[in-house]
Amino acid sequence: MSNDITITFDDIIKQYRTLDLSEDIFRSMMAEDKQLEADYKEWCDTLGIPERKGFAYYYEEYIEQQDSIWDSLDDHDE
Numbered sequence: 001m002s003n004d005i006t007i008t009f010d011d012i013i014k015q016y017r018t019l020d021l022s023e024d025i026f027r028s029m030m031a032e033d034k035q036l037e038a039d040y041k042e043w044c045d046t047l048g049i050p051e052r053k054g055f056a057y058y059y060e061e062y063i064e065q066q067d068s069i070w071d072s073l074d075d076h077d078e
Helices: 005-016 019-032 034-047 051-077
Strands: none
Touching: 005 019, 005 034, 005 051, 019 034, 019 051, 034 051
């Protein structure tokens, strides 16, 4: 991949927050950028995830990671 696709995912999720909006923005970006689309397809193939569900899969993993970070910070406050 010419660029780490997950950096793009992170940027979109941080900016747009919700899965639906983030995924819509990402899909519109892919429609305009064929290299991004190729990188996404390669990323999905590498992980064995269907392209239709790839962004949602990453989004869920990202949110779980963020929740885990907050949970660990809460544990230190107690």
